[in-house]
Amino acid sequence: MRQLSETDRDAIRIAQDPQFPRWLEQVTATGGCAHPIHLSGSTATLDGTTGEILRHYDTRDEPAERLFVRCRNRRATVCPACSRLHAGDTFHLVRAGLLGGKHVPAAVRHRPRLFVTLTAPSFGPVHRAGEACRPRRNGRTCEHGRSLGCGTAHAPDALVVGQPLCPDCYDYSTHVLWHAHASKLWDRFVIDVRRRLASAAGLVQSRFADHARLSFARVAEYQKRAAVHVHAVVRLDGPAGPDDEPPAWGTTERLIDVVRISAQHVLVRTPYSPSVGELVLRWGAQVDARPLRADGDGPDNDAVAAYVAKYVTKGASETGAGLDHPLTAWADIAMAPASQHVRTLMRACWRLGGLPEYEPLRLRAWAHTLGYRGHILTKSRAYSTTYAALRAERAHHMGHVDAPDTITERHWRYAGSGHTPGAAQIAAGIAHDIAIHREIVQEELHRRGGGSL
Secondary structure, three states, rough: OOOHHHHHHHHHHHHHOOOHHHHHHHHHHHHHHHOOEEEEEEEEEOOOOOOOOOEEEEEOOOOHHHHEEOOOOOOOOOOOHHHHHHHHHHHHHHHHHHEEEEEEOOOHHOEEEEEEOOOOOOOOOOEEEEEEHHHOOOOEEEOOOOOOOEEEEEEOOOOOOOOOOOOOOOHHHHHHHHHHHHHHHHHHHHHHHHHHHHHHHHOOOOHHHHHHHHHEEEEEEEOOOOOEEEEEEEEEOOOOOOOOOOOOOOOOHHHHHHHHHHHOOOEEEEEOOOOOEEOOOOOOEEEEEEEOOOOOOOOOHHHHHHHHHHHOOOOOOHHOOOOOOOOOOHHHHHHHOOOHHHHHHHHHHHHEEEEEEEHHHHOOOOHHHOOOOOOOEEEOOOOOOOOHHHHHHHHHHHOOOOOEEEEEEEEEEEEOOOOOOOOHHHHHHHHHHHHHHHHHHHHHHHOOOOOOO
C-alpha cells in the first residue's frame, strides 16, 4: 500500500473537519486562489435613521475564525486563479476602448485607431530564430576573438535565441539604462504625437486639447533578448474624449504618419556619469503602426484585447527575462534561475545602481526586472473603464454593495495568508475545475456566435 504523503494527510485532515463544507465555500468563492489573504473581524449594516442592526457578519463563526479573500496577483506563476480574473478584466478594459461598452460609447469603433509596436534599439548582435541566424558575418570575428556570424537555423524556442554572440561586446549598461528610461521615452512619444498632429493641422501645439484627444492603452513585453518592447492601442477622439467625434483632419492615415515620425525622433538623455557618459536613448528602428478595422466585431479588435490580456498575466520569470521578486543582495544574482545573459543584466543594474548619479533610478530595487520600472499595463484616463470600476461592477452583480440609507461599520485586521499543503492541493483542484468550466462556456458562446466572458 502506498504511504500517504504529508500533503495528502493534511488534505484528509481538512476534509474531516466538521466545518469543511463552509471552508470549501470560502475557497470556492476565491476561485481557488493560491495565496488567499486571511482576515478577521466583523461588518455590521445599520439603518441610517433608527440605528437598527439590519445585518451582521463576524468571522468568529467561520473556520479558524477567518475569512479568505483573493490575493489578486496578476502573475499566473504566482496565482493562476487570480491571474485569470485579472486577464478577464484586462480583456474587457482594452476591448471597451476599441469597440465600446462599460460606459464607453460604441462610436469609438469608428474612430482612428492603431495597434502600435515600438521596440528597443540594438545593444549588440544576438542569436536569432529563422532559416539562418547571421550568415553574412560568418568568418568575421570581434575584438574579443568571437565569431560575429552564425549559420545555424535556430528553432524559436532554442535557448540560444536572444543571447549575445559576444557578451563582452554587448552594451549591458545602455540596455538597463534604456529600460530605466523607457516609461519617460513613452511619455515623450505621446507628447510628440500630439504636437505633430497639431502642427499638421495648422494649429498652435498648445491648443491641441481644444480640438482632439489622444487616448491609449499600452502593454510592455520582454523580447527574447530580454529587452522590453511596447504594444499600444492608440485612439483619436474629439476634445471631450470617447463621447466626442475627432476633427476632420484627424484621419487614420495622418495618425499613422505622425506615430512613425515621432517614434523616430523622440529621445531621452541620461544623467552624465564618469563611467558611462551621457547616453541618448531612442526607440528601435522597427516601428509598426497598423490600423484596426472598424467593420463590427472583427478579429483584429478581439485579437488585440486577448493578446494584451494574456500578456499581463505573465511574470518576468515566465518570459525568461527576470524574476517575479526583488533581489536583496549581490549574491542573489548568482542563484537566480535565469540565463547568463539575464544575470549579467542584473549585475549591470546592481553595479550602476551604486553610482550616485543613477540613484534616482533605483536600479538595484528593479534589478529583478532588468531596470524596467514601469507598469506592465498603463492607459490614459479617457481610453476606457478602469480596473476599479470593473471590480465594483462585479461586486454589485454579486450583491456586495451597501444599500441606500444605511450605515456600514467595518472592523477588520490582517490575520495571515496562503494555504497549508493540503489546502493548497484542494484549492488548485477547485481552480482547475473553474477554468475547465469557463473554457466549456466560452466554447459554447463562440459556437453560438456570442462574445467573450
